[in-house]
Amino acid sequence: MQGLIHWYNVNRKMIWAIIGTIVAVFIGIQLISGIVNNNNKDKISTTVINTKTNTEEKYNTVALDTEESVITGNKLSNSQKEWISVIDKFVEYCNNKDITNAYNLLSEDCKNQIYSDINIFYTTYYSKIFSNGKKNIAIENWVNNIYKVKFEQDLLSLGQYEKNATVQDYITVVKDDNKELKLNINNYIGKDEINREKTVNDIKMKIIEKHKYIDYEIYTFEVTNGIYEDITLADTDVLNPIYLEDENNLQYAAYMNEIPEEQLDIMPGETKKISIKFYNKFSSSRRITRMCFTNIVYDYRPNLGYGQIVIDL
Numbered sequence: 001m002q003g004l005i006h007w008y009n010v011n012r013k014m015i016w017a018i019i020g021t022i023v024a025v026f027i028g029i030q031l032i033s034g035i036v037n038n039n040n041k042d043k044i045s046t047t048v049i050n051t052k053t054n055t056e057e058k059y060n061t062v063a064l065d066t067e068e069s070v071i072t073g074n075k076l077s078n079s080q081k082e083w084i085s086v087i088d089k090f091v092e093y094c095n096n097k098d099i100t101n102a103y104n105l106l107s108e109d110c111k112n113q114i115y116s117d118i119n120i121f122y123t124t125y126y127s128k129i130f131s132n133g134k135k136n137i138a139i140e141n142w143v144n145n146i147y148k149v150k151f152e153q154d155l156l157s158l159g160q161y162e163k164n165a166t167v168q169d170y171i172t173v174v175k176d177d178n179k180e181l182k183l184n185i186n187n188y189i190g191k192d193e194i195n196r197e198k199t200v201n202d203i204k205m206k207i208i209e210k211h212k213y214i215d216y217e218i219y220t221f222e223v224t225n226g227i228y229e230d231i232t233l234a235d236t237d238v239l240n241p242i243y244l245e246d247e248n249n250l251q252y253a254a255y256m257n258e259i260p261e262e263q264l265d266i267m268p269g270e271t272k273k274i275s276i277k278f279y280n281k282f283s284s285s286r287r288i289t290r291m292c293f294t295n296i297v298y299d300y301r302p303n304l305g306y307g308q309i310v311i312d313l
Contacts, residue, residue, distance in 0.1 A: 076141050083173035084139060086181045087147060090171075094126060095134040095154075102126070107174050107182035109191045113211050125186060129167050143284050145173045146189060146214075170214045187214040189282060194219075198311045202226030205309055207291060208273075214282050216255075217244075219291065220275045225266040232297040233264040233274075235306065241295040244278050247287050252280040288313055 093102035103118045115121040134154040142148045151167040172184040189212040197206035204224040211218045234241035242254040255277040296307035
């Protein structure tokens, strides 16, 4: 025992030096490990923050309910995701009460068909959705370039929950003549040029175009009466005197109750432009093949019976 004490007394400086070195190395390892872990945490936090920032820069108001079409099941393409940014920009303009820029994002067809000037847009669309505060939107890809959009109240800006504050719309993203992305809103999908015509017994009908909505279609056509008596395009007492027909022979009736009776009357030599709405919910797979006028009335020659004109589309 005395020998061990003697050895310690002789070597104690070296022993404590070794112990100090070991302690210093251990503390150094702990410090280095802590610094590395903190740096990794900072990197992870920065990544999350940057990702969130980038997302917010792209979509300020949008929450995607799903990236799959509820109709086709297909996932959103990169182009479709870019199209969503136009809807996001439109809502951002509306939230900031920038009515002019919001209106300028509408397509020319949408303006011509629904909102011929900015005041109509403000009164009938903007005021109904944004009058009670800012909105966020939840989007579902319906099919192709058509999106189901829910305008939901922004609780932070409104400060309280308001019943019935959610409004639904179908918005379609289209390209104008300059290849710029524009919007068709208020369930309006777009316009198709048709320009098909047919003449029967000197009565000429030309279908010019159709405007598609999510729940119906509006066809515009010209009728020229080339005979020497008045005609009426439909006997309104007959069921479905004017209808569309698809490739499966299913019929889609005209909204006869929305057509003024005088609009159906064509005088001798007169050419009249008429628009008729048909019950025809939008479908990307169904094809309309014919428009049928089955009960054209010759006013002064009832003995001729009803005239019929069927135009292939």
